[in-house]
Amino acid sequence: MAARSVTLGIDLGTTSVKAALVEAALGDPSGFVVLASCARAAQAETAAQSAAAGPQGQEQDVKRIIQALHECLAALPRQQLRKVCGIGVSGQMHGVMFWKTGQGCAWTEGGAAPVFEPRAVSHLVTWQDGRCSSEFLASLPQPESHLSVATGFGCATIFWLLKNSPEFLKSYDTAGTIHDYVVAMLCGLARPLMSDQNAASWGYFNTRSQSWNLEILRAAGFPVQLLPDVAEPGSVAGRTSQAWFEIPKGTQVGVALGDLQASVYSCMAQKTDAVLNISTSVQLVASMPSGFQPPETPDPAAPVAYFPYFDRTYLAVAASLNGGNVLATFVHMLVQWMADLGLQVEESMVYSCMIQAAAQQRDTCLTITPTVLGERHLPDQLASVTGISSSDLSLGHVTRALCRGIVQNLHSMLPFRQLREWGVERVIGSGSALSRNEVLKQEVQRAFPLPVSYGQDVDAAVGAALVMLQRSLSQQKS
Numbered sequence: 001m002a003a004r005s006v007t008l009g010i011d012l013g014t015t016s017v018k019a020a021l022v023e024a025a026l027g028d029p030s031g032f033v034v035l036a037s038c039a040r041a042a043q044a045e046t047a048a049q050s051a052a053a054g055p056q057g058q059e060q061d062v063k064r065i066i067q068a069l070h071e072c073l074a075a076l077p078r079q080q081l082r083k084v085c086g087i088g089v090s091g092q093m094h095g096v097m098f099w100k101t102g103q104g105c106a107w108t109e110g111g112a113a114p115v116f117e118p119r120a121v122s123h124l125v126t127w128q129d130g131r132c133s134s135e136f137l138a139s140l141p142q143p144e145s146h147l148s149v150a151t152g153f154g155c156a157t158i159f160w161l162l163k164n165s166p167e168f169l170k171s172y173d174t175a176g177t178i179h180d181y182v183v184a185m186l187c188g189l190a191r192p193l194m195s196d197q198n199a200a201s202w203g204y205f206n207t208r209s210q211s212w213n214l215e216i217l218r219a220a221g222f223p224v225q226l227l228p229d230v231a232e233p234g235s236v237a238g239r240t241s242q243a244w245f246e247i248p249k250g251t252q253v254g255v256a257l258g259d260l261q262a263s264v265y266s267c268m269a270q271k272t273d274a275v276l277n278i279s280t281s282v283q284l285v286a287s288m289p290s291g292f293q294p295p296e297t298p299d300p301a302a303p304v305a306y307f308p309y310f311d312r313t314y315l316a317v318a319a320s321l322n323g324g325n326v327l328a329t330f331v332h333m334l335v336q337w338m339a340d341l342g343l344q345v346e347e348s349m350v351y352s353c354m355i356q357a358a359a360q361q362r363d364t365c366l367t368i369t370p371t372v373l374g375e376r377h378l379p380d381q382l383a384s385v386t387g388i389s390s391s392d393l394s395l396g397h398v399t400r401a402l403c404r405g406i407v408q409n410l411h412s413m414l415p416f417r418q419l420r421e422w423g424v425e426r427v428i429g430s431g432s433a434l435s436r437n438e439v440l441k442q443e444v445q446r447a448f449p450l451p452v453s454y455g456q457d458v459d460a461a462v463g464a465a466l467v468m469l470q471r472s473l474s475q476q477k478s
C-alpha cells in the first residue's frame, strides 16, 4: 500500500461537530478503517441578529461551532494528524452565514496548535429557521428547479433579510453554508466554492444545468453576488494555507458536501440499500438509477424530494424536520419543568431514564404526531397528542409514543412498502439519535418490512473522509 493514505473527515452538524480519521485497509471488507473519531456538542444556539426574525428565528454562533471543531481536532492523535493527505468537510445543509472577503478569520497559535478564529462573520441562520412564513414564501418568484423553496433555505433567508434587514446584508459581501466557510478559511479562498449538493439545498439552483437561477433572482432584486461558485462534489476546493494542528500546510481540502450525502456515502454499500438516518432530523434515502432525472418543476406538496448525490445521480429523500430534535425538545421541557419545581436534573440523566422507562413499556395507545417544526411540505401542521387516557401518562408511555410517532411520521411521508417497489433489500440505520436510543430502534424494527442493520455514529464525518480517501487512492494509482 502506498504511504500517507489517511484522510480527515469533519461534519458540522446541527447539534454536534464530529471528526474522523480514516485509512485505507485492503484487508477489511469495507476497504477502510476508522483510526480515531471524536464528537463535541456545539451548544451554539443564540438569539437572532435581526429582532424582526422573532421567536421563529434559529441561529447559531459560528465562533462556538469553530471552537467545538478545534476541540475535536485537539482530541485526535497527533501522529495520525501528521499523516493526513486530504480533508473532507460536510455539514448541516440549507443554512446560510455571511462574512467579509479577506476578513472571515484570523489565524493564531491558539496555545499548542495553529487555529483560525472567526472575525467579520454573521451568525449561521440554520435549516431549522422558521422566519419565512407561508405567505412570505408564496410572495417569492417561482424557481426554475425541481426543488421547491422552504423556510430555512439559504436563498429564502437572503430574500427575507433583503426585505426585513437590508442594512444587515450590506455589512457582508460573501455567503456560504457553515461547511463552505470552513473550507474557504482553511484554504484562504477569496470566494467560497459550493458543491451542487449544498447549492440545491439553498433553492433557486437548477441541478440539470448546474447553475443558479440568476435571471429570476436578479429580476427580484436578489444580491446574486453573494452566491458562491459551484463545483463538483468530490473535487478539490484548494489546499490548506497554513499548518492546522499537526496537518501540514498544502493538504488538499475537498469542496464541502451535504451531511445527508456524506452520511449516505459512509454506509450505502449496495444500490439496493436504503439509509435511515436519525440525528437532529430524519432522512430516509434510496438511490435512484443512473440516468434518472427528477421532474422539471417543483411540487411543494410532495413529501419526497430528489437531492443531487455524486456523478450526476440522485437520491430520493423523505426528509422529516422532526427527529432527535423532538426528543431533545421533550427533554428540555422536562428539565425546565423540574427547574420550575425547584429541582436540578442533568439532560443526560433524563435521556437514560426515559429510554429505560419506555423500554419496559412495550406498547401504548397514546398517539403523538411529533411535528413540532411542521414539515416542508406541510409547514403549518404542528404536533398533536391523541388517545390520552389516565392509564397512559407515565414517562414510559409518552416516550414510547414519541419514538413511535417519529417513525410513523416518516412512514406517512414515504410509505415503507415503496422501498420494496424500488428494489430496496435492506435498510441501514445511522445517526446518533438512533444509535443511542434502544426504543427508537425497536420502533424502527417494528415498522419496516425489511431487515435493518446499523452503521457507526460518526457517519457523515466518515463519509466526508472516504470521498477524499477514494480520491487520494485513485490519484496514487494514476
Ligand SMILES: Nc1ncnc2c1ncn2[C@@H]1O[C@H](COP(=O)(O)OP(=O)(O)OP(=O)(O)O)[C@@H](O)[C@H]1O
Binding pocket: 012, 013, 014, 015, 016, 017, 092, 259, 278, 279, 280, 281, 323, 324, 325, 326, 327, 328, 347, 348, 351, 352, 431, 432, 433, 436, 437
Ligand atoms: N444522552 C442521550 N441519549 C440518547 N439520545 C441523545 C442523548 N443526547 C442527545 N441525544 C439525541 O441525539 C440527537 C443529536 O444527534 P447528533 O449528535 O447526531 O446530532 P447532529 O449530528 O448534530 O445532527 P445532524 O447531523 O442532524 O446535524 C439529539 O437531538 C437527541 O435526540
Ligand SMILES: O=C(CO)[C@@H](O)[C@H](O)[C@H](O)[C@H](O)CO
Binding pocket: 013, 014, 015, 091, 092, 093, 094, 127, 259, 260, 280, 281, 282, 283, 317, 319
Ligand atoms: O439534518 C440536517 C442538518 O443537521 C439537514 O442538513 C438534513 O440533512 C437536511 O435537512 C435534509 O436531509 C435534506 O433536506
